[in-house]
Amino acid sequence: METDRHDYTEVLTRHGIRPTAIRLLIYRTALRFHDTFSMAELEDALESVDKSTVFRTLSLFAARHLVHEIEDGTGSTKYCLCRNDHPCGINELHCHFHCESCHKTFCLDHTHIPVVRYPAGFEVRQIDYLLKGLCPECRAKQHSGSER
Amino acid sequence: METDRHDYTEVLTRHGIRPTAIRLLIYRTALRFHDTFSMAELEDALESVDKSTVFRTLSLFAARHLVHEIEDGTGSTKYCLCRNDHPCGINELHCHFHCESCHKTFCLDHTHIPVVRYPAGFEVRQIDYLLKGLCPECRAKQHSGSER
DNA sequence: TGTATTTTGCAACCCGGTTGCAACAAAATT
């Protein structure tokens, strides 16, 4: 839980976001999550920031391609920091994995989304690829249990 | 808007679902949608059935693999009838396309989801592949307009 | 036909997300 004192002003400005104190704080806090996080989780980690501010900040970050939004089927949007410093092209997107047991959603950073051939006429701007099942931990737990 | 009088009792029973009058009605109504539909759309098409019943019926259908649930990022779950008469394997799933302009979600029935190589330890049970962008109609409209 | 079980409708609720507005802070202007 060490506090990151590095200054990310430049990161925000590069994305066309005004680096207010709260935005920098939110960005620093988001960095602590290595996989995805929800608005609520970020809110908890922040304590003193209002939920509407967190919401608006994440929306802004998403619009400026600083975070990705992920629908993992739980009904609550997840976010993850984009490690690229430019808007991700279709070929740079990575897959996500949602564990149906512990409900964590993982970034498979090294697993790129394969682009399918789709019918003519459609214009694709974004792709989501979501695997669902059991994460390694939950799988181990399950097997060690009643071996069902 | 013709009414389908065919009897789908057998379809439901084959999936382990008791064929009550309402469930048959809901199934027949769902058949009228060629792409995906939301709970609300189905409710409208049904008129006289309560929303909780529609909800519980769709949940049951989904649990019994009679419909697929699709998260298209709008926050409202979409459904589509599964045309297979057995639970779809990982290799039988199809992609979906969500239009960011008209907000319709299409089934790309003939575009199967490519299965990626994922890190060891994960157990995959389900995959969602969602393309987002403009559907052919909206794309045409946009181009014919101010040609921006 | 009477009893047990399941399904349905109604109403109320939950909760993540979203918005209007006033207070506040930062930036631009004089």
Next chain:
DNA sequence: AATTTTGTTGCAACCGGGTTGCAAAATACA
């Protein structure tokens, strides 16, 4: 530096899709 303008934040209220408890109705079963 003081003032005006613009953008940001917190608060509270709201919205809407989804979900649940419960009693009534329908269905299965003895």
